[in-house]
Amino acid sequence: MNEPFAKNDIKIALVGGGTGSFTLLSELKNHTKQLAAIVNMVDDGGSTGILRDELGTLPPGDVRQCLVALSASPKIRDLFNYRFEEGTFGGHSFGNILLTALEKVTGSFSEAVKTASEILRVNGTVIPATLDNVRLKMEWPNEGVILQNQHVVALDNFKNDPRQAILSHVPVATANPMAIKAIEQADMVVISPGDMYSSLGPLLVIDGIAEALKNTKAVCFYVCNLVTKQGQTAGFTVSDHAGEIERFVGAPFLDYVLYNKQQPAADVAHRYKEENAFLVKIDKAKLNKATYQTVAGNFLGEMAPSKKSSVLPLRRSLIRHDAKAVAKALIEIYDAKD
Numbered sequence: 371m372n373e374p375f376a377k378n379d380i381k382i383a384l385v386g387g388g389t390g391s392f393t394l395l396s397e398l399k400n401h402t403k404q405l406a407a408i409v410n411m412v413d414d415g416g417s418t419g420i421l422r423d424e425l426g427t428l429p430p431g432d433v434r435q436c437l438v439a440l441s442a443s444p445k446i447r448d449l450f451n452y453r454f455e456e457g458t459f460g461g462h463s464f465g466n467i468l469l470t471a472l473e474k475v476t477g478s479f480s481e482a483v484k485t486a487s488e489i490l491r492v493n494g495t496v497i498p499a500t501l502d503n504v505r506l507k508m509e510w511p512n513e514g515v516i517l518q519n520q521h522v523v524a525l526d527n528f529k530n531d532p533r534q535a536i537l538s539h540v541p542v543a544t545a546n547p548m549a550i551k552a553i554e555q556a557d558m559v560v561i562s563p564g565d566m567y568s569s570l571g572p573l574l575v576i577d578g579i580a581e582a583l584k585n586t587k588a589v590c591f592y593v594c595n596l597v598t599k600q601g602q603t604a605g606f607t608v609s610d611h612a613g614e615i616e617r618f619v620g621a622p623f624l625d626y627v628l629y630n631k632q633q634p635a636a637d638v639a640h641r642y643k644e645e646n647a648f649l650v651k652i653d654k655a656k657l658n659k660a661t662y663q664t665v666a667g668n669f670l671g672e673m674a675p676s677k678k679s680s681v682l683p684l685r686r687s688l689i690r691h692d693a694k695a696v697a698k699a700l701i702e703i704y705d706a707k708d
Contacts, residue, residue, distance in 0.1 A: 373551075374497065374548060374551055375404045375406065375495075375552070375555050379403050380401070380404060380558065381404045381556045381588075382398060382401075382402055382406070382560060383406045383555075383558070383560070384406070384562055385408045385559060385570075385583075386408075386562030386563070386564045386570060387410030387413070387435075387564060387570075387573065388410070388431075388435060388564055389564075390562040390691075391409065391432070391435065391436055391564070392436065392438070393562075393563075393671075394563075394691070394693055395436060396439045397696070398560075398697050399439070399494060405440065405493070405495070406494065406552035407439075407440065407496045408497050408499050408549045408553070409432045409433050409498055409573075410432050410499060410564075411500050411501075411502075411573075412429070412505065412539070412572045412573075413432055413521075414506075415521030416431065417431065417462040419521060421462075421466060421467070421470045426503075427470045427473045427474065427479070428498065428501070428503060430465070430466045433469065433483060433498060434450060434463065434465035434469060434486075436496045437450065437483070437486055437487060437492055438465065438490065440494040440496065441491060442492070443490055446489060447490065449464055450464060451464075451465060452465075472485050472486060480498070495548075495552070497548045499545065499573045500539075500543040500544060500576050501546050502539075502542075502543045504541060505520070505540050506519060506520040507537070507538045507539065508537055509538070510536075513534075515529070515530055520572065521568075523568045524565060526601070526602075527601030527602070532603070532614075533610075533617070535567070537571045537572055539572070543576045544577055544578065545577060550578055550579070553583060553586050553588070554586055556586060556588040557588055557704070558588055558589050558700070559583065559586060559588045559590045559591065560591045560700060561574075561591065561593065561624075562593055563595045563691060565599065566595070566602065566611065567602060571618050574615065579619075580618070580620055583623050584620070584621045584623050589626070589704055589707060590624050591627070591628060592611075592612055592615050592627050592628070592662075594608050594627055594628060594629040594630070594650060595611055596630050596650065596669065596689055596690075596691060597648055597649055598648050598650055600646040600647070604648075607652070607653035608629045608650055608653060609653050612624060612627045612660070622661040624662040626663050626664070626665060626703055627657075627660070627662050627665070628665045628666075628696065629664065629665075629667075630649070630650070630666070630668070630691075631652065631667065631668065633649075634670055645689070647689055652666070665699060667695060667696070668695060669692050669696050669699075671690040671692035671693065671695075673689055
């Protein structure tokens with residue numbers, strides 16, 4: 371794969387996966403040509419899970435979304451996102467199948483991503499956080515409770531406090547050297563919004579990633595989730611979300627936390643309620659004592675349309691950030707920091 375950064379411009383490393391990363395990448399690419407997306411690699415649900423189980427390949431789903439977000443080719447972008455609705459391939463996206471085929475042909479997931487980047491004319495670099503074939507493990511040692519696999523964790527209603535749980539990989543995951551280099555070279559590191567225990571946490575606890583985040587000279591941001599997740603982060607405040615991000619890394623590495631202060635219109639609030647999604651509460655007293663600075667904004671975007679998403683049941687929120695507002699805020703904060 372190419373070096374994560376090549377041109378003389380602000381260097382941004384976005385850490386995350388799935389829709390949260392896709393949304394921010396789609397706007398951040400308008401502010402810099404030096405974007406590196408470091409992508410979660412434990413996904414094993416839906417189309418991705420079937421391809422992994424049947425073909426023994428690495429998970430393509432989150433990587434595909436990031437590639438599409440950075441693509442400069444609208445028609446190829448639509449092709450990669452096309453999802454078959456029936457037949458043998460029903461529920462599979464074309465991009466997932468192509469990435470899997472490229473891995474089989476080249477013998478390397480890195481080469482598969484590089485080739486797909488060329489096809490999509492990607493502006494930036496998409497970096498799998500690890501190239502090891504790993505599965506997620508979530509454990510409460512004091513309770514003797516263990517959850518195995520990402521899709522199980524994503525769908526579970528936790529009976530124990532997740533803040534007491536330990537996330538790990540089976541086998542132990544080693545960070546992709548390209549991911550470490552991107553974090554080391556970045557001017558800005560942005561932790562994207564996303565599922566805390568099935569997307570962000572699994573990436574941050576990879577051996578080497580936490581150390582890179584502790585040591586980087588980059589300005590580190592976390593864009594807090596808009597809403598809580600039923601059965602997992604219900605009742606979590608802004609500081610609770612940021613606290614978990616720093617717990618996974620093992621140090622107070624964040625410089626800024628961005629959170630939403632905007633209230634939805636009544637009809638939108640009703641739709642949130644139907645999803646059992648509630649806006650993350652702003653706990654100003656705790657935030658005022660935090661080691662990081664906080665920035666509030668009007669970050670609510672339009673809800674995504676509901677659609678059949680995959681071959682297996684997945685619980686995906688339809689609530690989205692206003693990515694343009696978030697990207698603008700990130701750049702303005704960085705530019706004004708001195």
